[in-house]
Amino acid sequence: MERSEIIIGGDTAGIEWRVPVFRFKGSDSAAPSAYIQAALHANELPGTALLHFLLEGLQKAEADGAIRGDITVVPQANPIGLAQYHFGEMEGRFDLGSRTNFNRDFPLVALAGRDTLLDKFESRSAADRLKRTLLHTALGADLVLDLHCDDESLQYAYIDEAFWPEAADLASALDMKAVFLSDGESTAFEEAVGHAFKRQGGDKLKSVPGRLAVTVELRGRRDVYPDMARHDADGLWAFLAGRGVVADPAHEAKPYAGPAVPLDNIEMVKAPEPGTVLFHRDIGDEVKAGDLIATLIVRPGEPGGTLAVTAGHDGLIATRCSARYARRGDDLMKIACREATRRDRKPGTLED
Numbered sequence: 001m002e003r004s005e006i007i008i009g010g011d012t013a014g015i016e017w018r019v020p021v022f023r024f025k026g027s028d029s030a031a032p033s034a035y036i037q038a039a040l041h042a043n044e045l046p047g048t049a050l051l052h053f054l055l056e057g058l059q060k061a062e063a064d065g066a067i068r069g070d071i072t073v074v075p076q077a078n079p080i081g082l083a084q085y086h087f088g089e090m091e092g093r094f095d096l097g098s099r100t101n102f103n104r105d106f107p108l109v110a111l112a113g114r115d116t117l118l119d120k121f122e123s124r125s126a127a128d129r130l131k132r133t134l135l136h137t138a139l140g141a142d143l144v145l146d147l148h149c150d151d152e153s154l155q156y157a158y159i160d161e162a163f164w165p166e167a168a169d170l171a172s173a174l175d176m177k178a179v180f181l182s183d184g185e186s187t188a189f190e191e192a193v194g195h196a197f198k199r200q201g202g203d204k205l206k207s208v209p210g211r212l213a214v215t216v217e218l219r220g221r222r223d224v225y226p227d228m229a230r231h232d233a234d235g236l237w238a239f240l241a242g243r244g245v246v247a248d249p250a251h252e253a254k255p256y257a258g259p260a261v262p263l264d265n266i267e268m269v270k271a272p273e274p275g276t277v278l279f280h281r282d283i284g285d286e287v288k289a290g291d292l293i294a295t296l297i298v299r300p301g302e303p304g305g306t307l308a309v310t311a312g313h314d315g316l317i318a319t320r321c322s323a324r325y326a327r328r329g330d331d332l333m334k335i336a337c338r339e340a341t342r343r344d345r346k347p348g349t350l351e352d
């Protein structure tokens with residue numbers, strides 16, 4: 001294992017960011033290579049815990065001669081966000097300096113244009129340099145996994161239709177409860193990787209066998225526990241074994257049995273008015289259209305001061321917000337439905 005650091009100079013004097021990168025050299029040049037990063041949204045730490053244990057396993061595998069393809073691991077990808085404590089809370093999602101999401105505004109280039117990501121490097125902001133360096137590193141691999149988490153959430157992933165159903169092996173290896181099939185039309189890290197992979201040569205490819213770009217949502221932000229992280233690391237190991245990145249004679253593939261639904265089928269349940277949230281249903285619950293899922297206390301103590309929020313469609317509650325006060329229009333839940341829930345969705349991601 002080789003440990004190095006991405007070093008990014010800060011936007012003010014005296015600041016320097018360091019991002020540890022772990023690399024394993026594969027024994028078989030024909031084996032697929034993998035790039036795995038965690039905590040690009042710096043406050044989403046289940047992936048960092050997972051990679052801590054996966055790195056232990058990979059070092060053992062290296063000693064046993066079981067690393068077949070090159071593997072690059074960045075367990076804590078965003079030191080800029082990690083340092084942004086604001087009134088006692090980490091702001092790990094948005095760069096305070098530019099108010100941009102750390103997982104948006106990745107440059108979209110074709111695979112052949114990979115090196116252009118580093119053009120005019122010194123004149124770019126620290127957050128932009130971080131994004132470009134991570135993307136440049138990732139585009140050197142065949143399989144790219146970006147580990148995130150949701151607020152309160154089941155295990156699920158956003159997977160571009162170009163990599164489906166081949167990527168069902170990842171969904172089964174990580175015991176995902178749902179897969180959201182995305183259109184890849186935004187500027188998240190995974191979408192920038194997918195954009196490049198779909199443009200390996202000339203025209204945009206509809207499907208890209210042997211490659212993968214995925215955003216894994218490793219449950220909720222508080223789901224950071226030793227047994228869970230070890231279990232997820234075992235799952236990721238099984239995925240790598242199935243793809244031939246590592247050698248594991250004991251590996252057995254298992255089918256994925258959960259739902260895979262297009263983003264148009266995700267019902268984003270929003271608060272129609274501001275209020276204190278009383279949830280009646282939890283993540284993992286199956287609901288029917290019309291079921292009461294939350295009560296909003298909009299005018300406490302007053303007659304008629306509550307508002308019922310019901311499910312619009314039959315489906316599986318995949319995520320729930322952890323805040324118990326909702327502003328008007330805040331997202332309360334994502335429900336994975338069996339039918340399209342809307343026709344007006346803009347291409348790209350569900351959230352800002």
Ligand SMILES: [Zn+2]
Nearest residue numbers: 041044148149
């Ligand atoms: Zn995230």
